[in-house]
Amino acid sequence: MKEFDEYISMVNNALANLKLPSQPAGLYDPIRYSLEAGGKRLRPVLTLAACQAMGKEPITAIHQAIAIEMFHNFTLLHDDVMDNADVRRGRPTVHKKWNQETAILSGDAMLTTSTMLLAIKAGDHLSEALELFNGTAMNIYEGQQYDMDFEKRMDVTVEEYMEMIRLKTSVLLGCACGMGALMADAPFETQVQFFNYGVNLGLAFQLQDDYLDTYGNPETFGKAIGGDILNDKKTWLLIMALREDKTGTLSEIIGSDIEPSEKIDRVRKIYDSLQLPDRIHELIRAYIDTAIACLDHIDMMPEARTFFIDLALKSATRKS
Amino acid sequence: MKEFDEYISMVNNALANLKLPSQPAGLYDPIRYSLEAGGKRLRPVLTLAACQAMGKEPITAIHQAIAIEMFHNFTLLHDDVMDNADVRRGRPTVHKKWNQETAILSGDAMLTTSTMLLAIKAGDHLSEALELFNGTAMNIYEGQQYDMDFEKRMDVTVEEYMEMIRLKTSVLLGCACGMGALMADAPFETQVQFFNYGVNLGLAFQLQDDYLDTYGNPETFGKAIGGDILNDKKTWLLIMALREDKTGTLSEIIGSDIEPSEKIDRVRKIYDSLQLPDRIHELIRAYIDTAIACLDHIDMMPEARTFFIDLALKSATRKS
Numbered sequence: 001m002k003e004f005d006e007y008i009s010m011v012n013n014a015l016a017n018l019k020l021p022s023q024p025a026g027l028y029d030p031i032r033y034s035l036e037a038g039g040k041r042l043r044p045v046l047t048l049a050a051c052q053a054m055g056k057e058p059i060t061a062i063h064q065a066i067a068i069e070m071f072h073n074f075t076l077l078h079d080d081v082m083d084n085a086d087v088r089r090g091r092p093t094v095h096k097k098w099n100q101e102t103a104i105l106s107g108d109a110m111l112t113t114s115t116m117l118l119a120i121k122a123g124d125h126l127s128e129a130l131e132l133f134n135g136t137a138m139n140i141y142e143g144q145q146y147d148m149d150f151e152k153r154m155d156v157t158v159e160e161y162m163e164m165i166r167l168k169t170s171v172l173l174g175c176a177c178g179m180g181a182l183m184a185d186a187p188f189e190t191q192v193q194f195f196n197y198g199v200n201l202g203l204a205f206q207l208q209d210d211y212l213d214t215y216g217n218p219e220t221f222g223k224a225i226g227g228d229i230l231n232d233k234k235t236w237l238l239i240m241a242l243r244e245d246k247t248g249t250l251s252e253i254i255g256s257d258i259e260p261s262e263k264i265d266r267v268r269k270i271y272d273s274l275q276l277p278d279r280i281h282e283l284i285r286a287y288i289d290t291a292i293a294c295l296d297h298i299d300m301m302p303e304a305r306t307f308f309i310d311l312a313l314k315s316a317t318r319k320s
Numbered sequence: 321m322k323e324f325d326e327y328i329s330m331v332n333n334a335l336a337n338l339k340l341p342s343q344p345a346g347l348y349d350p351i352r353y354s355l356e357a358g359g360k361r362l363r364p365v366l367t368l369a370a371c372q373a374m375g376k377e378p379i380t381a382i383h384q385a386i387a388i389e390m391f392h393n394f395t396l397l398h399d400d401v402m403d404n405a406d407v408r409r410g411r412p413t414v415h416k417k418w419n420q421e422t423a424i425l426s427g428d429a430m431l432t433t434s435t436m437l438l439a440i441k442a443g444d445h446l447s448e449a450l451e452l453f454n455g456t457a458m459n460i461y462e463g464q465q466y467d468m469d470f471e472k473r474m475d476v477t478v479e480e481y482m483e484m485i486r487l488k489t490s491v492l493l494g495c496a497c498g499m500g501a502l503m504a505d506a507p508f509e510t511q512v513q514f515f516n517y518g519v520n521l522g523l524a525f526q527l528q529d530d531y532l533d534t535y536g537n538p539e540t541f542g543k544a545i546g547g548d549i550l551n552d553k554k555t556w557l558l559i560m561a562l563r564e565d566k567t568g569t570l571s572e573i574i575g576s577d578i579e580p581s582e583k584i585d586r587v588r589k590i591y592d593s594l595q596l597p598d599r600i601h602e603l604i605r606a607y608i609d610t611a612i613a614c615l616d617h618i619d620m621m622p623e624a625r626t627f628f629i630d631l632a633l634k635s636a637t638r639k640s
Contacts, residue, residue, distance in 0.1 A: 027465040078428060082421040101402040101468060104424060105461055108398060111428065112457040115435055119450050126446055130439050137432040141425055145347040148421060 001052055001307045007045040010058065014066045020113075030094045030106035031113070034073045037089045043176040044069040049311075050180025050194050053304035060121075061183035064129060067117035068176050071133070074110035075140060077103055082148070090222070111137075125182055132182065136175035143168025150234045154251075158239050162203065170202025193297045197308065200291035204284045205315050210235040211280050212319070214268060220319040226264035236283075237276050241267075244274050281316075288316045321372055321627045327365040330378065334386045340433075350414045350426035351433070354393045357409045363496040364389040369631075370500025370514050373624035380441075381503035384449060387437035388496050391453070394430035395460060397423055402468070410542070431457075445502050452502065456495040463488025470554045474571075478559050482523070490522025513617045517628065520611035524604045525635050530555040531600050532639070534588060540639040546584035556603075557596050561587075564594050601636075608636045 002010075015035050020028045044065035048058035079085075080093040081103045087093065095103035115133070122129050146164040150156045177198035181191040212221050213228045214237060228235050232254050241250055250270050253263060271277065291312045295305055322330075335355050340348045364385035368378035399405075400413040401423045407413065415423035435453070442449050466484040470476045497518035501511045532541050533548045534557060548555050552574050561570055570590050573583060591597065611632045615625055 021462075024462055024465040024469060026469060027461055078424055082424055104398055104402055105464055105468075108428075108431065109458065109461045111431055112454050112461070115450070116454045116458075119447065119454075126450075127439065130435070130446075130450075134432050134436045134439075138429065138436075141347055141429045141432070142341075142344055144425055145344040148425075149344060149346060 054184030173202035174198035374504030493522035494518035
């Protein structure tokens with residue numbers, strides 16, 4: 001197995017060698033801009049690592065890995081238009097730097113390009129790879145739709161929330177892992193275990209994101225703390241607090257126009273009083289344990305197992 | 321060969337039997353709404369007819385046919401957002417009836433769904449079908465980008481315009497024809513001839529669209545006449561007139577805020593003085609002749625040849 005950073009280098013090299021056309025610049029420049037922004041590259045690394053864990057050179061799955069990264073960046077681009085977000089990874093979003101038409105059209109081109117990449121050297125696995133990829137994409141759109149639907153609702157249950165983040169965020173990590181196993185000719189059962197590992201890792205990852213948005217250190221987290229609270233975003237923390245806060249104070253704070261820093265402070269105090277920081281960490285740990293348990297059903301070298309266990313443990317304790 | 325309307329029925333049946341999920345309704349209802357709106361179904365009919373012309377049952381290519389129709393409707397949906405259009409086929413556009421977020425996300429789901437449909441029963445042709453389909457999609461995005469770029473330019477040449485409509489409109493008709501031939505196991509050379517037939521048909525089709533927008537009968541055309549003139553749209557007519565009108569009158573009219581019906585009237589008079597209506601029909605006829613000449617290189621039954629010749633001739637003289 002390679003180090004995490006070595007896989008990242010492989011991914012960045014492959015993306016740099018993509019050779020997108022130069023014209024029309026209005027279509028292709030925003031794609032280059034999105035890909036150059038970096039990011040964790042977690043998904044393509046999972047694909048390459050799963051492929052290597054199953055005994056094949058990681059390069060075997062490089063096109064499928066960057067297909068998934070391209071797809072991920074497409075979803076960010078279109079989500080930013082839908083959420084009217086100004087900043088992504090410290091830079092203006094595409095629709096702010098260019099305009100909305102450009103953001104929509106470049107995103108469409110990224111989605112088609114991701115399918116093209118997926119097919120390169122897929123060989124006998126093309127049909128299965130497409131099925132996994134397209135099925136995952138549909139789940140992600142469904143998750144995004146539920147996320148938008150939840151904005152208008154105050155009665156979202158924690159079960160509905162977990163299903164939403166499973167669709168919107170987690171299945172793509174599952175797809176990334178399963179894709180690596182598929183490209184390495186692993187049996188279907190093994191692909192499913194890798195998929196489940198990724199989904200549980202993804203759930204833990206999103207819950208940690210919810211936690212960091214409210215409790216993170218602004219210096220390591222990389223963005224302002226409390227954005228979810230200010231937007232009344234239906235996160236695990238808010239949904240649990242709405243369910244358990246019998247005083248009605250929280251419902252009063254939500255939607256009121258209290259001064260921002262005071263709103264963050266007051267909501268956080270309610271979360272604290274319900275021990276939500278400890279409880280979300282218990283839940284994150286449970287998903288990490290479930291992810292790691294999936295690895296027990298996969299026949300692989302100890303160093304590969306260690307790679308995936310370490311990755312899961314790091315996700316649960318990450319600060320950024 | 322079947323009648324045009326019989327192929328349409330096959331397409332509409334297949335679309336009605338798609339069984340999209342019901343939830344989340346915000347994602348899937350707009351897709352159903354888009355597909356129910358109808359339209360000419362020209363592209364999927366071309367796929368089924370080309371498949372049958374090459375000796376296979378048209379049903380062989382039904383999934384590929386509706387994949388292309390789904391893709392076409394996706395492009396209309398996103399184009400309407402980009403153009404901020406209010407009406408499509410006599411009904412409110414998706415972003416007007418719902419909202420912009422819904423239109424973007426449902427469009428994305430239609431694009432992924434079209435790829436899923438393309439893969440169904442594609443068998444040994446999956447890889448080639450994907451390549452044709454995705455390459456065509458990229459051309460269409462490029463064409464849409466050029467179309468948007470042209471809005472800001474007054475020096476668009478007629479060559480640039482023809483290349484833009486080849487990309488934005490014509491290659492999808494080429495793809496539809498080539499796909500039918502591919503699914504019928506026709507040799508590559510035949511697929512290319514079908515593709516070229518479709519591209520030339522598409523060029524004629526778009527030029528006839530430009531003509532009808534300025535000279536059509538509002539009752540048969542189905543929408544208000546003169547929209548292109550009022551929007552200073554760089555059509556073949558306007559580009560040629562800008563090139564040939566040495567008086568400078570046309571440049572003065574463009575961008576000025578003359579009363580709409582007077583603007584239409586004055587621009588049309590300039591077109592008339594340059595004999596543009598006759599000349600665009602000569603050009604349309606030339607593309608139709610080129611399309612029909614492609615059929616000479618394809619070995620098929622006389623009744624199949626007649627079907628494609630009739631279709632081409634009808635496109636050149638259509639009123640709606």
